[in-house]
Amino acid sequence: MKAFNHENAKTLAEARNALAGGKTEIIAGGTDLIGRLKDNVLPDKMYPATLINIKTVTPSLDYIKEEAGVLKIGATTRLADIASSQAIFQKYTALAQAASRVATPHVRDMGTIGGNIAQLHRCWYFRKPENRFDCIRKGGTTCFAMMGDNRYHSIFGNVNKCIAVHPSDIAPALIALNASVVTNMRKINAENFFDVKFPSNTVLGIGEIIMEIQVPMPPAGAKSAFMKFAIRKSIDFPIVNCAVMVGGGAARIALNAVAPKPYRATKAEAAIAGKPINEATAEAAGSAAMEDAKPLAATKYKVQIAKTLVKRALLAANA
Ligand SMILES: Cc1cc2nc3c(=O)[nH]c(=O)nc-3n(C[C@H](O)[C@H](O)[C@H](O)COP(=O)(O)OP(=O)(O)OC[C@H]3O[C@@H](n4cnc5c(N)ncnc54)[C@H](O)[C@@H]3O)c2cc1C
């Protein structure tokens, strides 16, 4: 592992100034970043010289509060605190359920909500130690997954020639709950926060820091739920996950690990709009969610999993 300077930012302004100079990257829990740096995943030119810790800033970004009907979660709030918050579970159920399904207790104790939505993808060619596959997401010309083993990759094609899926469990919950990401520069609807860049997975610009997640109170009568399919119950990233919010006029359905960006299933939403949720309508929504799927030979199995998760999440929210 290369050597890094590690600085504890005292204020957000200090962190922003450090980032503006380039060659500096934010560190929060470090559960994504440190592994990536330790394994020398990226080309040398993409390595930071300094890690700037934002868990030390005052005022702290570690909080969960409700103000004027909006749930506000500071960026450095740990996933464990979100998973165990009764206030979040009661009104924003999908988010608490999603947080509780991330990884393991240890990762949830270290990992933050800001880091979770800014984490990089898990494509095994991309993550291979010592930068053995200089793929398109690192500035190369080849997508090795397209030619190789892509069993965990996209079922909705590529974005910018990359078929790696977005791995976050938190992202679809935020989209289903119509949340926003507040940075030191702007407020972004969660649905528009994700991108496929070189190598980032967000629309964040240089010097831009996630400060807070804002989730509006669901409409009266609306309920939400999160479902995940993974190889093992604990530690594994999703093969597919799904979050929904239905009732009270709401019909929002989001999936992840099916495309390079979290996927809003608008056709499924249209299929249930104005209808009661039952076995038949939930199943029809699952099929509608997959209407535009174009799986690879090795990812066809994910289509049935996604259909089933949409159905089960709708029935769970409606229970
Ligand atoms: C073994 C293992 C299993 C996992 N399983 C799952 C899983 O099942 N589901 C799932 O969703 N995730 C999973 N993860 C990913 C994990 O949830 C993330 O690593 C974690 O949430 C990242 O948070 P962090 O605070 O540790 O981020 P860090 O590692 O500190 O940072 C990650 C990235 O986000 C950037 N960043 C962090 N905070 C901010 C901010 N406030 N503003 C701007 N940029 C920021 C950093 O610069 C870095 O690029 C797993 C990770 C591991 C190691």
Ligand code: SF4
């Ligand atoms: S899927 Fe994306 S990250 Fe993986 S090898 Fe292809 S371009 Fe690289």
